């Protein structure tokens with residue numbers, strides 16, 4: 001059975017990825033900040049490891065633990081959304097939460113890729129999926145607010161493009177995904193779709209991915225998202 005590696009799997013979209021891949025019989029390596037406080041994740045029966053994606057030492061340690069294992073699909077899912085909407089208004093945005101957001105949403109996906117590239121290279125058709133957001137689309141941006149999150153996901157998109165250029169020639173298909181506006185803690189109760197719908201769509205795209213998809217930015221329904 002193929003193996004999937006997922007960050008930020010304690011809840012939300014990460015947890016739904018775990019559930020669906022487990023139900024399909026995959027070997028699931030699920031990581032989260034605090035496994036002892038992730039009862040829903042533990043109930044899936046996945047192999048769970050602690051990982052704060054901003055902790056370089058923890059990342060290196062997990063890299064050593066998993067050395068030699070094949071990873072067919074790696075999902076950079078962990079993310080944060082500080083200073084939502086008008087909480088972060090022009091003239092009133094503190095720098096520290098902005099830097100935390102960049103560390104989690106931009107730097108970490110690159111560091112995760114560096115750590116597990118050897119595991120991906122062992123797979124026949126490896127896919128490195130990064131959960132970005134349409135909020136990070138510069139072409140789509142038209143309203144004020146959420147600049148902290150928006151700028152982080154725009155950065156994540158450039159990280160994916162950089163990974164695609166670096167790793168595409170090594171056979172790894174790197175894709176940025178917009179999961180839709182989804183009912184999770186982050187998306188809130190008024191979001192348009194359920195985690196089941198989003199992840200069903202994303203898993204279908206990951207399963208169908210070919211080298212021609214390397215460096216693309218796709219929504220969960222397969223539509224191309226403008227950078």
Ligand SMILES: NC(=O)c1ccc[n+]([C@@H]2O[C@H](COP(=O)([O-])OP(=O)(O)OC[C@H]3O[C@@H](n4cnc5c(N)ncnc54)[C@H](OP(=O)(O)O)[C@@H]3O)[C@@H](O)[C@H]2O)c1
Pocket residue numbers: 007008009010011012013014032033034051052053054077078079080081104131132133134178179180181182183184185186187188191
């Ligand atoms: N929901 C949406 O509508 C939507 C739309 C576009 C994009 N996205 C993106 O989709 C991804 C998942 O979002 P979600 O809706 O599932 O959000 P969520 O419900 O808030 O869950 C976020 C997950 O990320 C984890 N996380 C945060 N910082 C972390 C860190 N430093 N190290 C490891 N894990 C960390 C959280 O772990 P803890 O439980 O430890 O906090 C949690 O498991 C994010 O990248 C988000 O930006 C979501």
